[in-house]
Amino acid sequence: MFDLILFVCLRTAMTTRFILEPRKPAKSLIHPPECSFFGSFWLSISTIIGSTQIYGITRGPKGAWLIVAVRVLFWIYAACALINATVQYWLFFQFTPNKVLQMNPAWSLPLYAAMLTGAIAGLIGPLQPPEQRLPIIVAGCAYQGLDIAIFMWLFCFCLFGFATLSFIVAIPRMGFTLSWWVFVFLNVGFNIATIEIGTELKSEGIWWVSSVMAILLVVIWLFTLVSLVKAVWIRQIMWPGRDEDKDM
Structure with missing residues (x-):
């Protein structure tokens, strides 16, 4: 009291x-x-x-x-x-x-x-x-x-939160680069780890979370693919002096 x-x-x-x-x-x-x-x-x-x-x-x-x-x-x-x-x-x-x-x-x-x-x-x-x-x-x-494994998942979730917030704030100032594919392939491992934890614990709730994560990954993959095609079309990347070689 x-x-x-x-x-x-x-x-x-x-x-x-x-x-x-x-x-x-x-x-x-x-x-x-x-x-x-x-x-x-x-x-x-x-x-x-x-x-x-x-x-x-x-x-x-x-x-x-x-x-x-x-x-x-x-x-x-x-x-x-x-x-x-x-x-x-x-x-x-x-x-x-x-x-x-x-x-x-x-x-x-x-x-x-x-x-x-x-x-x-x-x-x-x-x-x-x-x-x-x-x-x-x-x-x-x-x-x-x-x-x-579960502690590492939670630690990765914290890092994921930091990265997501930073990305949201930086969107207006970001131009497309090939490094955008990091949004996909690093989080695939995160998704797989979630699925494995759900399997180990036989938790239907965790399986649902991993399913939602997988759907979001597909959305991000499609978004990145469209952004890539658009960047090539407007000559933002894949052209001399406009990609990773712009400072060379």
Whole structure:
């Protein structure tokens, strides 16, 4: 209860600050070192979920509704923490001028918040229904960084997120080059790894994700092919001095 009181007080104070200074929320996400501490919000959320498990289920009445609620909160936290880490690091490197010497321990907070998904999984997993237990433990291992292939998949997903955000921002300034085919063949390996994980875990949900990924890959392949033909037609590539040899 004391943790909840502290959480509400701090969130109220931050909300009041941003109401009085409405321009500050956007700036705070890219201003060093304040931007790094947004990850502490998710650390607070993880503590609340963990405390709910301990005092409401493990040592508490073990209400069926609370077991379901904690499971739902776990998956929401896992998704939000990963999205936050990906987007926040991208914002940090995209809009905040930094040098290596300016790095500080607060930089690890967004990723640390995502890693705590593993700690929450360890708390709630054992008392979840058997059919829900395995997905939670597998996700926890992936986030914690203790598993050989699934951890690497999650790491690749983070890199994929960075690359996607950077590509979306750079689209207006990009001209076609043959390196655009990287959008296809590198992600084929990512897709195959997803299929293999789904096969290993016999997870229909992961199979559906891998199917959607495959469809998107076909779309990207067709888009790249059309862009290639167009670039050749307008003499943007495959012509003397207009391709990789333009600086020669």
